Structure formats: C-alpha cells, structure tokens
Amino acid sequence: MPRVRIKVDGVTYEDEVEPRLLLVHYLRERLGKVGTPVGCDTTNCGACTVLLDGLSVKSCSVLAVQADGREITTVEGLGPGGELHPMQRAFHTEHALQCGFCTPGMIMASIDLLRENADPSEAEIREGLEGNLCRCTGYQNIVRAVRRAAEEMRQAPEREVTS
C-alpha cells in the first residue's frame, strides 16, 4: 500500500492508504476530521470542499495519494487558537446557514473565491459558488456573508487564510 505524508490543519500525518481511498474518507475515517462532510457521490454538491495548498478542491474528487506531500486546510483548521476566520464570523452574522451541512464546504469555497477576487459583486459570488449546493438557505444570506467577509478582509488584509 502506498505511503502518504499529508499536513492537515497544521499537523503532519504519515499513513499507508489504499490507492483508491478518497481524500475525504481519509480525512473523516482515518484522521477523525469529521468536520468535512460528504453530500454526494458525483462531485456536484461541494459539501466536502477543502483547501489543498491554499486552493479549494472537492475532497471527494481527490485520492488521498494525490495529496501526498501537500497541505490541506479544512474548516476545522481555519481559526487558529479558537479564533474565527472572518468568513466563519460572517456566515454567523448574516445567518448564512440553517442545517449547516453545506457550511464547511461553502465557507472553504468562499474563502477561495475571495482569494481570486477580493471584491466580488453579487453576480460574481453567485457564479463563483455554483459548485456548492445548499438546500436550506436559498443562498441569499450566503451571498451577504461573502460580501461582508470580503469587506472585512479588505480592511485587514494581513489575515492569513491557511493554518
């Protein structure tokens, strides 16, 4: 079995994994990183979105072996020392979640969206989050949250995103 060395939320792990093991299952079942959920089996929902070397990926579409030597940030690793990331705070403030199942993926995808475009319009946010599905909120408050976080992050740009 291949051996992988992956840094997840600041901790380095070395494991033997089956070649077919999905990254999301590695995170959830081997590392107990259950903050990243699985919502589909066709890479449509985005619930499993994490950052891989700072870029968002759907962790159900990546094999654990493909993450060898790389760095993963999940929603659990966003707030060092228990502090919240501005995106997490904005989701709370704008009531951008109900059941919260899509939320980890939505937050990670939104962070990546702002990396590419620090001041997105409503339409740009809606399009940028097209790969992340939410069944509860109708998205309106998610859009608001991303705009709020964008504003806050523009004012305090030194804030680092990855752990």
Added chain:
Amino acid sequence: MTETVAGREIGSARRRSEDARLITGRTQWTDNLQLPGMCHVAFLRSPYAHARITGVDAAEARQRPGVVAVFTGADLADEQGSLPCAWPVTEDMRHPDHPPMAVDHVRYVGEPVACVVARDRYAAADALEAIDVDYEPLTPVLDMEQAVADGADLVHADLGTNSSYTWVFENGDLDAALRDAPVLIERRYVQQRLIPTAMEPRAVVCAPEGDGFTLWSATQIPHILRLMLATVTGIPEHRLRVIAPDVGGGFGSKLQVYGEEVLALLLARRLGRPIKWTESRSEGNLTVHHGRDQIQRLTLAAERDGTIRGLKVDLLADMGAYLMLVTPGIPLLGAFMFNGIYKMDAYSFTCTGVFTNKTPTDAYRGAGRPEATFAIERLMDELAAELDLDPIEVRRRNWIRHEEFPYDTIAGLTYDSGNYEAATDKALHLFEYDTLRAEQADRRERRDPVQLGIGVSTFTEMCGLAPSRVLGSLSYGAGGWEHASVRVLPSGKVEVVTGSSAHGQGHETAWAQITADRLGVPFEDVRVLHGDTSVSPKGMDTYGSRSLAVGGIALVNACDKVVDKARRVAAHLLEAAEEDLEFTGGRFSVRGVPDQARTIQEVALAAFAAHDLPDGVEPSLDSDATFDPDNFSFPHGTHLCAVEVDTETGFVRIRSYVAVDDVGLVVNPLIVEGQVHGGLAQGIAQALYEEAVYDAEGNLTTTTMADYLIPSAADLPHFVTDRTETPATTNPLGVKGVGEAGTIASTPAVVNAIVDALRPYGVRDVPMPCTPERVWRALNEQEGSA
C-alpha cells in the same frame, strides 16, 4: 396570570447559538460516529421496477475478505416485520405488506434485496458484487391513469387493484354551481414527482447497549421512530433509545421510518455489534421517499363578474409501490386548502391513491398544501384571463375580507385571522406592480422577443399540525400535541427540553429567546436540549410548520408553570401575599415596596434547598407541559414574481420576486427570513428545475445530483421579503409557523408569471418544470395550431 417582560428577546434578531459548532466543523452528524467494533452495511438493491425474486446466492460474498455476514430478505423474513403506515385514511384502504428487505418480490428500482455487513464501507460495497440474484421480470406499472384503468397490470396482484383508497369530501351544491355558472374553467395540472434532497444523506448507527439498543439516525422524528421500531420489531419500547444528533435538513424526507433503520436494529441484535449505514446520494435518490406526484383535474365555476361559485377537484395521487408512514394522508392535507383564501358555496374533493412501481411518496415540504395552492392560484389567474380582469382584482372580489374573520371555509376549517388586503397592498408596492404592468404592455406592443410576465400567488396554508381531535377524525394514528419541560437548576441556570426535533430550524436559539423572556433570565443562561428520547422522553417531533405554533406554546406553558410555582415560594419567603407580588425582569417584588424582592434564581435555590417551603409545595421549580392546539394556524401572504421569457429560446429568467408573508408574531426575524428564502428556493425549483424522471422500464434516470438539478446560487434571484403581522388568535403567542410558506406560495407565482408572459401567444399552461424546452414547445405548439 403571569406578567412577563415585554419582548426583550422575542422579536429580536438573535444570531443563532447552534452556529458555533456548525461553522467550525464541530458538528455531530450521524455519519461521524465511530464505535468500537462497528461494522458497516451495504445494501444490494433491485435493478428491476417489478420482478419476482427466484433465487439469491450469497455464498461467495460471505467468503470475501472483511465480510462479517450477509443477509437476504429470506434470512430476515421471520423477524423483520412490515414497515408502518400510520394513516389508514379510509376503513377499506388497501395496505400491502412492506418488508424492510424484499423477500420474494421487488416493486421499485432500489428496493433492498440483500445486505453485506463488513468491517468497512469499501469491503461491504465490494462484496455486493458477489451476490447473485435471479429475477423474473414483470410488467411495471408506471402511469397512474393507466394503472386505474380496467385490465391494468397490478403492482400488488393480491390486492386485485392498483387503487389504495378513494377519499371524498363534499360541501354545498356543486352540481348546481357547475350547471348554472356562466363561466367554467377546466384544467388538468400535473404535480411532478420531486426528490426532497436534504443535503445530509440518510445515515443510521445502531449499537447494543446493556439490555437494549441505542440508535442514532438522521431523522426528524426520534420519538415516533422509537415507537415504530418497537412496533415493527417487537423489541420493547423501553429497551430502545433513539437519538437524532445534528441532522442536516429533512424537508419531510426524514419524517419516515425507513427499512434501513429497522434493518440496522435487527443486524445489531443478530450480530451483537454496532452497525452503521450511510447512503450514497445515488442510493438516496432511489430510496428516500419522493414528494408530490399528482394528476389534478379541476373545474372552477364562476359568475361573469369573477365571483366564484364552486370548485371540483379530482386527484390521482401516486403512492409509489408501498404506503409508508403517512403516504396516503399527504394529498388529503391538501383537501382543506384547494379553496385557498376564497369564498365559495360549493366544493368537492375526490382523491384516489394509486400504486405504481416507483419509489414510495410521502411528505415533502408543504405536503399536500403546495399542490392545492398551485391548483387554486393557477385557476385564479386563468379565471382572470378568461374574464379579462387583473389577477389581483379577481382575487380581491373573492377573498375573505379582514373584517370577516373568524371565517368558516367551504372545506370545513375555521380561519381564525388574516389580512389579505394588507399583505397584498404591501407586496404590490414593493413590486412596483403598475410600473411592471406598463413595461409588459410596452413589450407586448413592440413584440419584444423577450416578454415580461407577472405572476400572483395569494396563498394561505394550514400549519401548526395539529389538533389531536382533528387527526383522530382523519384516522391518523397519533396526536398532534407537543411537550416541553423547563428545569431551573439550583444555580439559576435553565435547561429546556423540547419534544420538537430541530434539523436546521434554530430551535436552540428561538426556544432560549422565549424562555429568557418568560422567566426573565439572560438568554445565555438557557440551554435547549432535544432529539434524544432519553433526554426528551415525550414528543411529536418536527414537521408541518408545527414547532413554534405547537412546541413553542408548550414551552410557554411550561415557563408559566415555573413562574406560578416560583411566585408561591417567593411570597412565602417575602412574607407577602401572592397577589401582592409583581414579576418583572426575573424579579418578584412586593407591590409598592420594590426593594423587598427575590430574583427567580434566588427562588430556584430556595426551592432546591427546600429548607423553608410553604406547606404542600414540593422542592424545585421544574415543570413540564404539553400543548394540544384547538385549531390549525393559517399563515398567509402575497407573492409576486416577474419573469422574462425569451420567446426564441424558451429561457426563463426571474427578474424580481417579492414575498410578503404574514406568519403572525415573529420570535426571531432572522430565522423567519431564512426560512422564507429557503422555501422560495424549493418552490421555484419545482416550477423551473426539478423532476424525478422514470424511463419506460421504471428506472429512475435522475439518480445523481448531476441529473436531478437542485438550484445553485447562480440559478436563483435576490428575493425581496417583507411581512405583515396579524397575530393568530388560537395561541397565546399569536404565532403561526413559517417552515413551508415559501415553498407553498412560490411555485404558482412563477408558473403564473411564465404563462402571463406567453398569454398573447395563446399559451394557457406550461407543464412543470418549465424548462426552456417545455416553454419553447408550449409556444410553438400554439403557434403551429393557430
């Protein structure tokens, strides 16, 4: 009587307490559970819509590495029982046996026929391939109208028919109305089949614990599930504990007793080990119950001035292959709503429940009421068009005026309150109705290829399910009350236990707001517990927009009991008469002597220590209460939708959407607005995007999220939402419920808008979902025939 602090918390846009864990990934989804010795189950499912099972060979699968056991339906036949249907809607309803795992017959694609228990999910899934099942295919029954025709193939041969029941309601002289009215609008509308698609897939874990079992499930109904598991398996109820941990949405789909839940319990008992199953999305689309799926034949009779005389409703409702928990009752929840907010003097409703070889149907957000609202709101637009009246005007001429409440409707309900005029006026203003009508006229004039359409939906719904006596009269198997208890701890902190089972609605916040106000304690001092039958022993769970209107009132009653008891203790401590005490801001003070006072926390400690209690008063301030409503609640509202329809491509764009809802008193406006947004998204999705599609063999072709298209952020518009507030008169808070409003109102608003845009081209209807292809066809079929 208890005086309370006037709404410091109630009405405030508190940010939700539950968010803290949800935004940091510290959530407890059922699938997160890992228990020592836990095995994983995978199910082999029927590839046929209808077949006899002639043989199952699982020998090879049993030898596969990591496989602990393999079971077929026959292996479990003696103990698996039949899945429950709690709603026998007529005495002669045909109710087939429904084994959790098929034994000799399969009746829809996806029905489980065998399962593998293995050490991990990959090993379990691998071994499924090694099971051999021989099927003798039978002709599937897929079309409801054919299914009830003479000589049809049968889903259940032993029943001798595909009809489960026919249920009738009649009031007034409809024959006279149909005979005499100068205007008859006759239509056939199809409510397509939908897949609820909660984002969290179903998951269940069951562990033997002591002399019983603990079962965690992604369910909306831990209490009902516990009772039903006991009934189906014969395991005594007191040996079962059911926990609904964090649940990722339900929309009715987790208001069910699923075969996989029963089987997880049976496997845990057989193997003496914890068992886990989590569905894949494709598996879920096949097997989570579906929603809607009705053929509606409607006749509306009216006078030339638009006054409605009567309405005739004839439904075929697809039950799917079996009756599940409340399958047969779902269309009947609509029976009382087809008349909408309108006055009429004759009404008849007939519904036949039909078996087909498809996934069973059951509750999906709105459950029966969206179908009814769609029908009447579409008909009102058609009536307006027929008479060349504005659709708002035709509604005005028929709706119940605000001074006419309480109003006994033709469908036998009493609407306690409402103000349709106020909601409509507000919506028209926000929408800029006249400006948009002017633009529409202009585009029509110019023969603009992009036409503007305006859709109206002035809806009501019956919520707060439900008065137990009404449920009894409809033969439902349980009551509709709810329970709450309040524990005032010695330190003055408060635990609230509710029988409602939240899965995204924000009860932990809203219930704490109510408690904080009623008891005069800080919001932060209240913790809300739910979703575990050992913690919350009594409850009727969460569905039907009932949590606040029923469970919230139970909580108010429980809080009031605490205050009443605390008053007795405080009076004793203060050596004053109870009548002389005032209770404000969490403090009992002697009237006129404000510094003679005890806080509720001090009283709680005194009641705990019990050193000096009045005679006959037991220690502690804890209370519990139930609430069984006398009547439903009737939220209402006016939704207006403007669409741009490209007549060349059939593409529909929602240009603006205004929703003015009246849900009575609002505990938390943030949560209410969020519920409306989410409801709108699902109702719009029915109008434009979603449909569960079966092919001619009965295969579901929309099994994945790539095929069954729930809308993304890019597919939905920005909503303008506002409220009017007409308190319900049937409960002490004046609340009505909001969970389903958006879904119920929005589907007809969107379709009305599309048809309105295309009316100059002769289009009278576009079947849902109104995809570009269907819009284009509707347009071109008209032009072709014209």
